[in-house]
Amino acid sequence: MGARLARIAPGEVDLEMMYAASFCQQNGYLHAGATASLADSANGYAAFTLAPAGTDVLAVEFKINLLAPARGDRFIARGRVVRPGRTLTVCLADVVAVDGDRETPIATMLSTIIIR
Amino acid sequence: MGARLARIAPGEVDLEMMYAASFCQQNGYLHAGATASLADSANGYAAFTLAPAGTDVLAVEFKINLLAPARGDRFIARGRVVRPGRTLTVCLADVVAVDGDRETPIATMLSTIIIR
Amino acid sequence: MGARLARIAPGEVDLEMMYAASFCQQNGYLHAGATASLADSANGYAAFTLAPAGTDVLAVEFKINLLAPARGDRFIARGRVVRPGRTLTVCLADVVAVDGDRETPIATMLSTIIIR
Amino acid sequence: MGARLARIAPGEVDLEMMYAASFCQQNGYLHAGATASLADSANGYAAFTLAPAGTDVLAVEFKINLLAPARGDRFIARGRVVRPGRTLTVCLADVVAVDGDRETPIATMLSTIIIR
Numbered sequence: 008m009g010a011r012l013a014r015i016a017p018g019e020v021d022l023e024m025m026y027a028a029s030f031c032q033q034n035g036y037l038h039a040g041a042t043a044s045l046a047d048s049a050n051g052y053a054a055f056t057l058a059p060a061g062t063d064v065l066a067v068e069f070k071i072n073l074l075a076p077a078r079g080d081r082f083i084a085r086g087r088v089v090r091p092g093r094t095l096t097v098c099l100a101d102v103v104a105v106d107g108d109r110e111t112p113i114a115t116m117l118s119t120i121i122i123r
Numbered sequence: 124m125g126a127r128l129a130r131i132a133p134g135e136v137d138l139e140m141m142y143a144a145s146f147c148q149q150n151g152y153l154h155a156g157a158t159a160s161l162a163d164s165a166n167g168y169a170a171f172t173l174a175p176a177g178t179d180v181l182a183v184e185f186k187i188n189l190l191a192p193a194r195g196d197r198f199i200a201r202g203r204v205v206r207p208g209r210t211l212t213v214c215l216a217d218v219v220a221v222d223g224d225r226e227t228p229i230a231t232m233l234s235t236i237i238i239r
Numbered sequence: 240m241g242a243r244l245a246r247i248a249p250g251e252v253d254l255e256m257m258y259a260a261s262f263c264q265q266n267g268y269l270h271a272g273a274t275a276s277l278a279d280s281a282n283g284y285a286a287f288t289l290a291p292a293g294t295d296v297l298a299v300e301f302k303i304n305l306l307a308p309a310r311g312d313r314f315i316a317r318g319r320v321v322r323p324g325r326t327l328t329v330c331l332a333d334v335v336a337v338d339g340d341r342e343t344p345i346a347t348m349l350s351t352i353i354i355r
Numbered sequence: 356m357g358a359r360l361a362r363i364a365p366g367e368v369d370l371e372m373m374y375a376a377s378f379c380q381q382n383g384y385l386h387a388g389a390t391a392s393l394a395d396s397a398n399g400y401a402a403f404t405l406a407p408a409g410t411d412v413l414a415v416e417f418k419i420n421l422l423a424p425a426r427g428d429r430f431i432a433r434g435r436v437v438r439p440g441r442t443l444t445v446c447l448a449d450v451v452a453v454d455g456d457r458e459t460p461i462a463t464m465l466s467t468i469i470i471r
Contacts, residue, residue, distance in 0.1 A: 040160025276388025
């Protein structure tokens with residue numbers, strides 16, 4: 008989806024993607040599946056920043072609430088580790104749509120990630 | 124994502140998509156976001172089959188459990204209405220990967236959909 | 240909560256509890272927390288029927304949709320294993336309220352359970 | 356469960372309950388269902404602080420991640436409105452166990468609440 012890493016810190020990753028018609032519905036809003044992909048990736052990378060060397064991370068499950076129509080020039084998912092674990096890590100991501108200077112929250116995702 | 128309607132009945136919709144490298148990770152598995160998109164769409168269409176004429180449906184939230192690596196020639200999401208409502212409809216989708224004759228369950232999604 | 244095991248089979252457990260005012264809200268409906276407890280326990284026991292000897296099970300997370308007011312003489316949660324695993328097992332529970340002969344679905348729960 | 360309102364502000368409610376053996380498992384930990392009840396109530400009250408006069412609130416669904424064993428003298432659920440709405444409000448609750456001066460996060464819940 009052409010997302011790029013906008014910020015990285017221990018337990019925190021921001022992923023950004025530009026508006027692209029191919030990921031939008033007929034009304035110009037980002038598709039829920041694309042919003043979920045972005046948030047899932049941000050949470051996965053956030054978990055990975057705290058995972059031991061030589062391990063990999065994989066989403067076990069996630070739940071997303073879609074808060075508002077996803078309309079903007081670009082979209083940012085901010086993934087944060089809520090609780091790191093040896094086997095399972097829990098992450099929370101907030102997704103915003105950015106239109107010029109204005110940010111609108113469009114989704115929140117709570118994820119369970121396994122470290123392998 | 125090139126999904127097609129494989130089956131439709133009141134409260135039941137099957138969506139099918141063929142394997143496409145662009146929706147897969149580096150290991151050839153369908154990306155979790157693509158699996159979620161397919162299941163979300165199947166649940167949305169299933170809800171729509173029972174919605175009153177002139178209304179539209181929109182996902183409020185969903186939760187997906189990823190059950191197994193998503194590897195196959197094609198993928199089918201079977202969306203089913205669990206409880207239809209005037210305002211909110213609850214749907215459950217099972218997603219399978221199909222490899223020749225063999226079906227492997229890869230995900231289960233529980234969704235809340237608003238009728239507007 | 241005085242729940243009893245009503246049925247057990249590999250990967251399947253039904254738990255039943257009688258109406259008790261102490262678990263109900265002021266309007267006589269079973270509290271969402273009590274409904275969740277019953278479903279969570281049914282899913283945990285269902286997972287346990289397939290867990291290796293000497294292991295224990297613990298809920299990692301669950302999501303519940305409340306489908307209808309929980310009014311009845313008794314309540315049954317039917318927990319089913321969707322996918323058994325060595326580390327994680329996924330279960331789905333349907334909860335019904337029973338009023339005389341009539342069953343009303345009141346909740347659906349999707350759970351992730353860890354085997355330890 | 357004997358919970359009391361510990362703090363209230365627009366969109367924010369803290370509920371507190373003391374340790375009680377009757378809500379605990381055989382190992383002395385608060386039962387997942389009791390943790391879920393506390394968090395569900397905190398989110399419901401938080402949504403209610405922003406709901407129009409004359410309306411009522413009801414949980415449509417919630418998802419909870421259990422982060423750590425729930426052991427303590429008392430338990431606090433902090434419910435916060437993430438997005439208020441006319442029909443649906445989304446809330447997030449953090450639950451901690453308090454043991455003397457020390458707080459341990461034990462659960463996070465993401466809820467969808469309907470205003471009626």
